[in-house]
Amino acid sequence: MKYHPIDSKLFVKNRKKFMAQMKPKSIAVFNANDIYPIGADSTLPFEQDRDLFYLSGADQEETILVLFPDALDPKHKEVLFVRETNAHIAIWEGEKLTKEAATKVSGIQTIYWLTDFDKVFFDLMTEAETIYFNTNEHYRQAVETQTREDRFVIKCKKEYPAHTYAKSNPILQKIRGVKEPEEIEIMQTACDITEKGFKRVLGFVKPGVFEYEIEAEFLHEFVRNRSKGFAYSPIIASGNNANVLHYLENNKECKDGDLILMDLAAEYANYSSDMTRTIPVNGRFTQRQRAVYDAVLRVKDMATSMLVPGTLWAEYHKEVGKLMTAELLGLGLLDKADVQNENPDWPAYKKYFMHGTSHHIGLNTHDYGALKTPMEANMVFTVEPGIYIPEEGFGIRLEDDVVIKESGAPFNLMRNIPILAEEIEEWMNS
The missing domain is CATH 3.90.230.10 (Creatinase/methionine aminopeptidase superfamily)
Structure with missing residues (x-):
């Protein structure tokens, strides 16, 4: 990133504000944006989902944030999933977040590779009763493209039909409007x-x-x-x-x-x-x-x-x-x-x-x-x-x-x- 590092204390505060307004036994999930194609092998420059960035500081594709204040295991109250890097990715795309770097950026102690998401998420959902979906409800929104978040919502409703659904947006509208x-x-x-x-x-x-x-x-x-x-x-x-x-x-x-x-x-x-x-x-x-x-x-x-x-x-x-x-x-x-x-x-x-x-x-x-x-x-x-x-x-x-x-x-x-x-x-x- 071109910008100077941001102190993770900001993102810690933001998560606390969000979690303070969550229902008991609820879990909230935030997905990174897609990298959008424009034809052949070309893509638009990556832009992180602003809600995910606001809550984690993670500025990387294929990232998922999970917030679960009532998790039975304290380490699962805040979890960040990031894409596992390797030598091939490093050569072609450059440096990606390590687990240690992800913690430094976000202030989140529990970091998993994205490949572990389905397994870990299933375990957490056995404890949760409500899941918060991060739908776009901005008064000017006119989105026609299906997003990574949209696909997650469809998949989640299919796999966990007995859970109650809630919206992250009303909380975000309130807390994001007042700046730190x-x-x-x-x-x-x-x-x-x-x-x-x-x-x-x-x-x-x-x-x-x-x-x-x-x-x-x-x-x-x-x-x-x-x-x-x-x-x-x-x-x-x-x-x-x-x-x-x-x-x-x-x-x-x-x-x-x-x-x-x-x-x-x-x-x-x-x-x-x-x-x-x-x-x-x-x-x-x-x-x-x-x-x-x-x-x-x-x-x-x-x-x-x-x-x-x-x-x-x-x-x-x-x-x-x-x-x-x-x-x-x-x-x-x-x-x-x-x-x-x-x-x-x-x-x-x-x-x-x-x-x-x-x-x-x-x-x-x-x-x-x-x-x-x-x-x-x-x-x-x-x-x-x-x-x-x-x-x-x-x-x-x-x-x-x-x-x-x-x-x-x-x-x-x-x-x-x-x-x-x-x-x-x-x-x-x-």
């Missing part, structure tokens, strides 16, 4: 790497560069700072491309007078950062661009101040909508009649700001976390309002990642990344 100090430190590193990439690009952009050249500059800076690369597919949208919310082509020339909306950020140690900045290709905002930019920034700053313990996510978005409505009226994009006659299910401001303002961020860019209960300290949210004006040929979005504090304003993990219009111009023209 170590997690916030890792996310700060991801944001710091993103900062380096953005400052590099501010000195690179000029009329005539292509969007993909900007992408390459970011990737270079990210990888040289121990990141695998982008935390999600990068959006580098110049001109009217910014009005396509999930623009991914990144293949157009950046022209004099246009703006570039850049929604991209670095990952570090499997944790995401998530940044959006909008900059002028020629280094100077026009008067109209600046007016819209400052309006978006004001909404972002006011929305950020609302992220405090006790805030309800749904109500927060309604309040942000009111802030945006006021700004759109001031910009002449809406008039009073638009607001008075709006559809409550699709308010007038949605014509120019059609997405949400904040989501949890962590091991996933759109991370697990409670959304129907009040916000808590140490949750980490994005703040990303935008105004999109196709008829004027540009769109502006600004986004930072912030930590909710026990009291006072949220802590901005991207506080050192230039965002004021005059800062952007100064960096681009220095």
